[in-house]
Amino acid sequence: MDIDKANAEATERMMEARPVVIGMGKSLDVIPGMRENLLLHAGPPITWERASGPMRGAITGALIFEGKAQNEAEAQALVEAGEIELEPCHHHQAVGPMAGVTSPSMSVYILENKTHGNMSYSNLNEGYGKVLRYGAFSQEVLDRLRWMEDVMAPILGKAIELSGGLDMRVLLAESLHMGDEGHNRNKAGSVLFTKNLAPNIVKATDDAEVAAEIIRTLGDNALSVLNPVMAACKAMVDVAHDIEGSTIVSVMARNGTDFGIRISGLGDRWFTAPVAVPQGLYFPGFTAEDASGDIGDSTITETAGIGGFAMASAPAIVTFVSGTPKDAMNATLEMYEICFTEHKYFTIPPLDFRGTPTGIDIRKVVETGITPRINTGIAHKEAGVGQVGAGLVRPPMEMFEGALVAFAEQYGF
Amino acid sequence: MDIDKANAEATERMMEARPVVIGMGKSLDVIPGMRENLLLHAGPPITWERASGPMRGAITGALIFEGKAQNEAEAQALVEAGEIELEPCHHHQAVGPMAGVTSPSMSVYILENKTHGNMSYSNLNEGYGKVLRYGAFSQEVLDRLRWMEDVMAPILGKAIELSGGLDMRVLLAESLHMGDEGHNRNKAGSVLFTKNLAPNIVKATDDAEVAAEIIRTLGDNALSVLNPVMAACKAMVDVAHDIEGSTIVSVMARNGTDFGIRISGLGDRWFTAPVAVPQGLYFPGFTAEDASGDIGDSTITETAGIGGFAMASAPAIVTFVSGTPKDAMNATLEMYEICFTEHKYFTIPPLDFRGTPTGIDIRKVVETGITPRINTGIAHKEAGVGQVGAGLVRPPMEMFEGALVAFAEQYGF
Numbered sequence: 001m002d003i004d005k006a007n008a009e010a011t012e013r014m015m016e017a018r019p020v021v022i023g024m025g026k027s028l029d030v031i032p033g034m035r036e037n038l039l040l041h042a043g044p045p046i047t048w049e050r051a052s053g054p055m056r057g058a059i060t061g062a063l064i065f066e067g068k069a070q071n072e073a074e075a076q077a078l079v080e081a082g083e084i085e086l087e088p089c090h091h092h093q094a095v096g097p098m099a100g101v102t103s104p105s106m107s108v109y110i111l112e113n114k115t116h117g118n119m120s121y122s123n124l125n126e127g128y129g130k131v132l133r134y135g136a137f138s139q140e141v142l143d144r145l146r147w148m149e150d151v152m153a154p155i156l157g158k159a160i161e162l163s164g165g166l167d168m169r170v171l172l173a174e175s176l177h178m179g180d181e182g183h184n185r186n187k188a189g190s191v192l193f194t195k196n197l198a199p200n201i202v203k204a205t206d207d208a209e210v211a212a213e214i215i216r217t218l219g220d221n222a223l224s225v226l227n228p229v230m231a232a233c234k235a236m237v238d239v240a241h242d243i244e245g246s247t248i249v250s251v252m253a254r255n256g257t258d259f260g261i262r263i264s265g266l267g268d269r270w271f272t273a274p275v276a277v278p279q280g281l282y283f284p285g286f287t288a289e290d291a292s293g294d295i296g297d298s299t300i301t302e303t304a305g306i307g308g309f310a311m312a313s314a315p316a317i318v319t320f321v322s323g324t325p326k327d328a329m330n331a332t333l334e335m336y337e338i339c340f341t342e343h344k345y346f347t348i349p350p351l352d353f354r355g356t357p358t359g360i361d362i363r364k365v366v367e368t369g370i371t372p373r374i375n376t377g378i379a380h381k382e383a384g385v386g387q388v389g390a391g392l393v394r395p396p397m398e399m400f401e402g403a404l405v406a407f408a409e410q411y412g413f
Numbered sequence: 414m415d416i417d418k419a420n421a422e423a424t425e426r427m428m429e430a431r432p433v434v435i436g437m438g439k440s441l442d443v444i445p446g447m448r449e450n451l452l453l454h455a456g457p458p459i460t461w462e463r464a465s466g467p468m469r470g471a472i473t474g475a476l477i478f479e480g481k482a483q484n485e486a487e488a489q490a491l492v493e494a495g496e497i498e499l500e501p502c503h504h505h506q507a508v509g510p511m512a513g514v515t516s517p518s519m520s521v522y523i524l525e526n527k528t529h530g531n532m533s534y535s536n537l538n539e540g541y542g543k544v545l546r547y548g549a550f551s552q553e554v555l556d557r558l559r560w561m562e563d564v565m566a567p568i569l570g571k572a573i574e575l576s577g578g579l580d581m582r583v584l585l586a587e588s589l590h591m592g593d594e595g596h597n598r599n600k601a602g603s604v605l606f607t608k609n610l611a612p613n614i615v616k617a618t619d620d621a622e623v624a625a626e627i628i629r630t631l632g633d634n635a636l637s638v639l640n641p642v643m644a645a646c647k648a649m650v651d652v653a654h655d656i657e658g659s660t661i662v663s664v665m666a667r668n669g670t671d672f673g674i675r676i677s678g679l680g681d682r683w684f685t686a687p688v689a690v691p692q693g694l695y696f697p698g699f700t701a702e703d704a705s706g707d708i709g710d711s712t713i714t715e716t717a718g719i720g721g722f723a724m725a726s727a728p729a730i731v732t733f734v735s736g737t738p739k740d741a742m743n744a745t746l747e748m749y750e751i752c753f754t755e756h757k758y759f760t761i762p763p764l765d766f767r768g769t770p771t772g773i774d775i776r777k778v779v780e781t782g783i784t785p786r787i788n789t790g791i792a793h794k795e796a797g798v799g800q801v802g803a804g805l806v807r808p809p810m811e812m813f814e815g816a817l818v819a820f821a822e823q824y825g826f
Contacts, residue, residue: 177592177729178591178592178593178600178601178729179590179591179592179601179762180591187591188591188592188601188604191601191604191605191607191608192604194604194608194611195604195607195608195611195628195632195633196632198607198608198611198625198628198632199624199625199626199628199629199632200625202615202621202624202625202628203621203622203625206621208615208616208619208621208624209616211612211615211621212611212612212613212615212616213612215608215611215612215615216612219608219609219611219612220608315762315763316590316591316762318762324765325762325763325764325765325766326765349592349728349729349731349738350728350738350763351738352737352738352739353738
């Protein structure tokens with residue numbers, strides 16, 4: 001068996017995927033397998049009992065949003081009684097940042113990979129600070145979700161349709177030339193996304209005040225494009241999955257308790273290990289003592305060759321995640337050591353337009369002892385608080401070792 | 414006399430200037446000294462006889478736009494008869510890219526330096542290719558100018574007023590962290606400018622189609638912010654001018670025939686020399702044979718510490734102006750050799766957030782033999798054609814030598 005050939009096919013498919021945002025819809029209507037009593041969440045499977053503070057907070061908030069619970073105790077009771085089920089976003093062609101909790105009535109971006117035809121989904125981004133995805137669920141958080149759902153989503157969906165679709169690979173390629181890395185720094189991508197949609201947002205409603213408010217909400221949130229970017233990465237890695245004999249990582253995701261990875265040639269099995277706590281910079285009033293364990297599906301960006309892997313494109317990010325511009329450069333250079341190839345479309349100007357390191361090869365991770373570099377937000381460890389900082393983290397080596405052992409067993413080495 | 418002290422004051426004033434776009438108005442109504450029979454143009458003073466092809470083309474186009482001529486021959490006759498006068502934008506607190514021709518009925522951005530109170534002005538940007546500022550004046554060019562003047566300018570002006578003003582120093586500082594250098598690459602600045610104004614453009618008109626068209630026009634033109642950026646730089650350097658004993662360059666500008674500079678401590682005298690032809694990359698169908706001499710007021714950006722001086726921030730620009738990312742880095746490093754200080758607010762992430770080289774000191778230029786590096790567009794040498802490429806150019810050394818001799822004479826060294 002030719003592992004390199006399998007990996008070449010996996011990464012070629014990943015790079016040739018061309019995900020386009022084609023619309024919005026209610027999760028229940030559009031996400032395959034979504035059900036009235038189901039909540040999707042970030043990372044590998046998790047139970048309430050083992051769930052972290054921010055995951056419990058986001059589940060609680062989503063159930064209040066759905067009118068099914070009024071507080072954390074009621075949420076817990078519903079989940080523990082099995083009346084509400086929890087499944088990973090990744091089991092439903094979806095991804096969500098941080099807790100990633102997506103409930104049936106929430107609207108999601110719909111993406112179609114125009115090369116291979118597969119679909120992917122992600123919810124709307126709420127901005128920074130006290131937000132559901134970081135486990136906050138105060139009235140302010142819920143009111144904002146309600147406005148986003150009832151006012152913003154229908155108009156945004158119509159604007160996307162009027163635009164004829166937004167090519168996310170093009171947008172990402174451009175934003176990497178504008179100081180973004182696509183995970184924790186999406187400033188350029190978010191303003192490009194906003195300027196592309198703004199003319200059609202104006203046409204999608206008769207209410208100028210509402211159009212103005214939606215444009216301002218998208219444009220002033222430097223993470224507004226994160227969720228469609230993540231869904232784009234999901235569409236890319238999904239077509240790199242299930243390639244017989246491939247050692248390429250096709251999913252990296254965290255639920256706040258466990259880190260989980262999936263390998264292209266090893267089917268739908270999760271390899272998991274306890275998450276680490278990110279190292280980074282904290283918002284005023286918070287310290288490392290407040291930090292939750294690593295959480296979120298946003299590591300799909302690194303899996304697809306951007307995020308921490310493209311940090312050399314984004315030297316200004318160090319003011320947000322800590323470190324120096326030299327560290328950012330070195331982060332990318334180090335990732336070439338563990339990747340199978342260099343991206344055909346995502347290039348890094350300061351490295352003479354070299355392609356980003358793409359396709360994590362578990363053989364190389366284990367051989368070099370180098371684990372992937374991840375840029376991430378940091379949630380408060382308790383339910384109900386929200387974001388407290390941003391920083392850097394690495395996944396546990398034992399997952400890659402476990403996956404390589406499983407690979408050897410399955411393929412008979 | 415303490416030249417260093419004078420230069421410290423000049424550059425401190427330049428950096429502390431905080432130019433804010435506060436509105437738009439017709440040149441005739443708002444630019445000091447503007448008259449019905451006056452056209453403003455880029456660079457030092459010029460006559461029709463000595464004017465380059467693109468300058469003649471832009472003068473012709475502006476006089477057709479004003480309804481005062483129907484073709485180049487009529488334009489020439491009016492100018493040569495003295496019925497239409499030509500004066501530099503720089504004599505009127507204004508700047509214009511390339512030919513920089515600004516006529517009485519054209520609308521201009523109005524900027525106020527909130528620190529020192531002075532005002533500055535620049536016209537609207539038309540986009541790339543066949544445009545007046547590159548000397549084109551076909552019906553297509555004139556129709557576009559008419560739409561910009563009659564439809565876009567009033568709404569844009571109202572949107573600026575509704576926004577309460579746009580702080581250009583903040584916008585520039587941000588765009589330098591997003592891969593812009595502020596002269597030939599204004600991609601990030603233009604989308605930031607668009608997203609900042611879009612919500613108020615929506616509110617400034619009842620016509621959703623028109624609002625959408627204006628937002629699209631601003632957002633899809635990666636140079637839409639160039640003109641307000643240039644006006645911002647003009648407001649910055651104007652307050653660094655006329656400092657007794659200062660050897661800092663306060664203006665660099667070209668009219669397509671002559672390059673001209675002014676020195677802070679030497680009053681309003683221009684030091685001029687024949688322009689060079691830029692070296693660069695040409696649009697398909699054009700070569701260096703087609704290039705006009707160096708033209709435009711846009712060198713005000715380098716004078717204020719951005720543009721070619723900030724190229725290290727904008728490695729992706731080399732795909733447009735030629736060279737490699739290493740060349741871009743070296744351009745900035747070289748400019749530190751001839752500048753008096755490093756900018757307090759404009760910083761370069763890949764250089765560990767070092768301030769941009771700011772305040773060209775004619776003593777250092779002459780002593781090191783290093784002339785300023787300039788990023789520029791390239792116009793066709795004949796009237797009526799337009800832009801043919803973009804590249805790099807240096808001003809003639811003899812101006813700096815002449816200015817230093819004059820400085821020695823005036824101050825008795």
